[in-house]
Amino acid sequence: MMNQNLQLNNEGHLKHFLTIEGLSAKILNEILDTAESFVSMSQQQVQKFPLLRGKTIVNLFFENSTRTRSTFELAATRLSADILNVDIATSATSKGESLLDTINTLEAMHVDMFVVRHPLSGAAHFIAQHTSPHISIINAGDGQHAHPTQAMLDVFTIRQHHPDFSQLKVAIVGDILHSRVARSQIQALNTLGVKEVRLIAPKTLLPAHVESLGIRAYHDMKQGLDDIDVIIMLRLQKERMNSAFLASESEYFKCFGLTEEKLKLAKKDALVMHPGPINRGVEIASSVADGNKSLILKQVSNGIAVRMAIMSMAIQVGVGK
Amino acid sequence: MSQIEIKYGRIIDPRNNIDQIGSLYLAKGKILALFNQPDNFNADKTIDATNCIVCPGLIDLSVRLREPGQSQKATIASETQAAASAGVTSLCLPPDTLPVIDTPAVTELIKDKAEKVNYPNIYPLGALTQGLMGEKLSAMFALKSAGCIAVSNANKPLDSLVILRRAMEYAAGHGLTIFYRPDESSLSHNGCAHEGVMATHYGLPSIPEAAESIAVAQCLELAELTGCKIHFSQLSCKRSIIKIQQAKKYGLNVTADVAIHQLHLSENDIEPFNSVYHVLPPLRSEADKKYLQEGLANGTINAICSDHQPHNLDAKLGAFPETEAGISALETLLPLTLKLVENHVLSLSKALASLSSEAATILGLEKTGSLTPTYDADICIFDPEKTWQVNEINWLSAGKNTPFWKQTLKGRVIHTLQKGNLIYSLEKNK
Numbered sequence: 001m002m003n004q005n006l007q008l009n010n011e012g013h014l015k016h017f018l019t020i021e022g023l024s025a026k027i028l029n030e031i032l033d034t035a036e037s038f039v040s041m042s043q044q045q046v047q048k049f050p051l052l053r054g055k056t057i058v059n060l061f062f063e064n065s066t067r068t069r070s071t072f073e074l075a076a077t078r079l080s081a082d083i084l085n086v087d088i089a090t091s092a093t094s095k096g097e098s099l100l101d102t103i104n105t106l107e108a109m110h111v112d113m114f115v116v117r118h119p120l121s122g123a124a125h126f127i128a129q130h131t132s133p134h135i136s137i138i139n140a141g142d143g144q145h146a147h148p149t150q151a152m153l154d155v156f157t158i159r160q161h162h163p164d165f166s167q168l169k170v171a172i173v174g175d176i177l178h179s180r181v182a183r184s185q186i187q188a189l190n191t192l193g194v195k196e197v198r199l200i201a202p203k204t205l206l207p208a209h210v211e212s213l214g215i216r217a218y219h220d221m222k223q224g225l226d227d228i229d230v231i232i233m234l235r236l237q238k239e240r241m242n243s244a245f246l247a248s249e250s251e252y253f254k255c256f257g258l259t260e261e262k263l264k265l266a267k268k269d270a271l272v273m274h275p276g277p278i279n280r281g282v283e284i285a286s287s288v289a290d291g292n293k294s295l296i297l298k299q300v301s302n303g304i305a306v307r308m309a310i311m312s313m314a315i316q317v318g319v320g321k
Numbered sequence: 322m323s324q325i326e327i328k329y330g331r332i333i334d335p336r337n338n339i340d341q342i343g344s345l346y347l348a349k350g351k352i353l354a355l356f357n358q359p360d361n362f363n364a365d366k367t368i369d370a371t372n373c374i375v376c377p378g379l380i381d382l383s384v385r386l387r388e389p390g391q392s393q394k395a396t397i398a399s400e401t402q403a404a405a406s407a408g409v410t411s412l413c414l415p416p417d418t419l420p421v422i423d424t425p426a427v428t429e430l431i432k433d434k435a436e437k438v439n440y441p442n443i444y445p446l447g448a449l450t451q452g453l454m455g456e457k458l459s460a461m462f463a464l465k466s467a468g469c470i471a472v473s474n475a476n477k478p479l480d481s482l483v484i485l486r487r488a489m490e491y492a493a494g495h496g497l498t499i500f501y502r503p504d505e506s507s508l509s510h511n512g513c514a515h516e517g518v519m520a521t522h523y524g525l526p527s528i529p530e531a532a533e534s535i536a537v538a539q540c541l542e543l544a545e546l547t548g549c550k551i552h553f554s555q556l557s558c559k560r561s562i563i564k565i566q567q568a569k570k571y572g573l574n575v576t577a578d579v580a581i582h583q584l585h586l587s588e589n590d591i592e593p594f595n596s597v598y599h600v601l602p603p604l605r606s607e608a609d610k611k612y613l614q615e616g617l618a619n620g621t622i623n624a625i626c627s628d629h630q631p632h633n634l635d636a637k638l639g640a641f642p643e644t645e646a647g648i649s650a651l652e653t654l655l656p657l658t659l660k661l662v663e664n665h666v667l668s669l670s671k672a673l674a675s676l677s678s679e680a681a682t683i684l685g686l687e688k689t690g691s692l693t694p695t696y697d698a699d700i701c702i703f704d705p706e707k708t709w710q711v712n713e714i715n716w717l718s719a720g721k722n723t724p725f726w727k728q729t730l731k732g733r734v735i736h737t738l739q740k741g742n743l744i745y746s747l748e749k750n751k
Contacts, residue, residue: 098635098638098639099638099639099640099643100638100639118640120639120640120641120642120643121523121524121525121526121594121640121641121642122523122525122593122594122640122641122642123640125593125594126594126638126639126640126641130638142524142640143524143525143640143642144524144525144526145523145524145525146524180524183522183524207520207521207527208516208517208520208521208527208529209517209518209521210521212518212521212522213521213522
């Protein structure tokens with residue numbers, strides 16, 4: 001459905017990174033391989049690469065974020081780029097400036113890449129369609145649509161433990177309806193050929209026609225976690241209680257919270273992931289989040305390498321080739 | 322010009338079951354006779370309609386002119402020209418202008434402007450509630466006296482069912498029809514796309530069918546209770562049609578229309594995040610589209626409207642959910658309706674009826690919508706085979722926001738007459 005030309009240049013290389021949709025397994029694997037090279041190169045000590053020296057990257061955040069923004073910032077710094085953080089959540093658009101005016105203003109400062117987070121679905125696409133051809137756009141989360149760098153760091157983390165995806169069964173648990181992370185994860189996992197993706201959530205937090213995403217939906221952890229290799233827990237926004245999506249945090253935790261007991265429903269060596277920030281005692285028990293099956297902090301450090309890979313590929317310096 | 326002969330055209334008048342090649346004779350702005358030249362008729366002007374269809378001028382039940390209040394988008398002058406070029410000889414203006422049509426003064430202002438641009442047949446819909454706020458009843462008697470043909474709350478919700486009930490009773494008392502765009506706002510809240518595969522896929526805030534069908538059901542119950550005449554505007558889904566079908570079966574006197582784009586497009590046609598497809602009600606599923614087509618064919622839906630909503634560029638520049646909804650649709654109304662005929666959805670006579678006589682009946686217009694002698698000479702002459710591209714050169718509306726841009730369509734209006742005045746000729750505009 002998605003026009004893939006928007007993300008790829010004429011040679012089929014990554015120009016923007018807006019969504020997983022429309023990208024081939026080959027490109028996704030290239031991102032993962034490039035990220036791998038950054039991880040192994042910087043294993044002993046933090047190292048800087050001169051790949052983006054002289055390039056200017058703008059972190060354009062229309063929505064608050066700590067970890068995504070910091071990892072993008074670190075990734076850019078390690079690639080020797082100049083980075084400008086623009087926090088729009090509290091500036092221009094609240095003064096009535098349109099999205100396009102903001103972009104045009106920043107573009108006039110001769111930047112090479114925008115890393116964009118925006119509360120509305122489609123914002124990153126819109127910006128990609130309205131900036132000069134030499135500028136790359138990285139989607140750092142748009143509304144409820146996509147968060148493709150998060151999905152890539154998640155599959156990267158999974159790949160470190162399960163290099164062969166073909167027999168893998170992955171369950172994503174929680175607020176799928178409002179989750180851009182889930183949408184991108186589903187696409188990445190399916191593109192890379194996992195055996196099965198399951199979603200486990202109360203009916204109120206699953207979108208209509210959810211099977212059309214290429215998944216199987218469950219409303220019950222017992223059935224949903226059976227025979228699962230990887231469990232990805234999603235953050236539950238506390239305001240969901242106020243709009244009648246759920247009865248209470250404690251009831252949610254009883255039904256869908258990942259406890260050590262529920263973890264036993266999955267395969268013996270099942271891995272636990274969470275894009276963060278976590279709500280302890282709401283979607284995940286502390287003992288599981290901090291337990292030996294948890295990859296949560298690993299995800300964070302992998303986030304830097306994966307974002308370095310995507311940024312360097314999109315500015316097309318051909319790292320690792 | 323007092324006497325006009327339109328000759329060699331295929332005259333189609335759905336209401337009078339006429340479909341025959343011949344001449345149409347007009348005098349003093351009225352239809353004088355068909356086929357046989359009356360005695361003492363001396364044409365001052367002759368229009369050659371060879372290879373053309375001559376039919377009643379189209380009556381469009383929903384056209385935003387953007388004036389007063391939003392002339393950066395379009396003006397009464399620009400949009401009435403577009404209407405004339407589309408064969409539309411009468412149009413209804415919803416009350417969501419700025420200021421709202423809730424006083425005789427605004428009504429008269431619009432009537433005045435209509436006269437000034439020589440397009441008198443603008444029929445304002447009065448606001449159902451003051452300022453469309455959904456709280457207090459508007460002065461419906463005054464609005465009717467000033468020239469409002471019906472009342473409506475446009476796309477704005479009403480505070481509660483008791484307000485709707487009172488408004489219906491009050492309107493019924495003044496013999497006014499309510500144009501009702503069914504939308505339960507607590508269910509459609511902030512949505513911008515149909516709650517279906519596309520919205521799920523792209524993470525767009527969605528609107529379930531039930532937001533519309535529940536509002537239809539409530540309104541039907543209150544129509545039964547109050548005896549108010551209801552016209553449902555711009556229906557979009559199957560469940561609404563089923564409810565209206567049942568109500569009609571049991572004798573309730575309600576009517577309905579559908580916007581032309583709902584008969585041609587579904588959620589599957591939406592190019593990702595392309596704001597030109599942002600309309601309300603949203604483009605629904607293929608099944609809904611099919612059901613709307615059937616509803617039109619079997620008479621559950623009476624009329625087709627353009628739901629014309631011209632926008633300036635800025636209104637459509639942004640992330641999909643923040644853009645303004647609506648399609649500039651006057652000029653594609655006839656060709657897209659003819660496409661339904663080509664696709665065997667409707668007969669030609671039925672298609673033209675849903676653009677003219679049916680709409681006239683809904684509005685209670687007694688002197689237009691058919692080619693009956695003594696009626697106003699509101700006439701559309703079009704070449705059903707002529708193809709044209711939707712582009713800058715052929716387009717007159719100030720709003721270019723249409724998903725059909727650059728497409729080649731079949732069926733082109735050649736002349737439009739309103740009360741006997743030639744208000745549009747294709748040749749003159751080239």
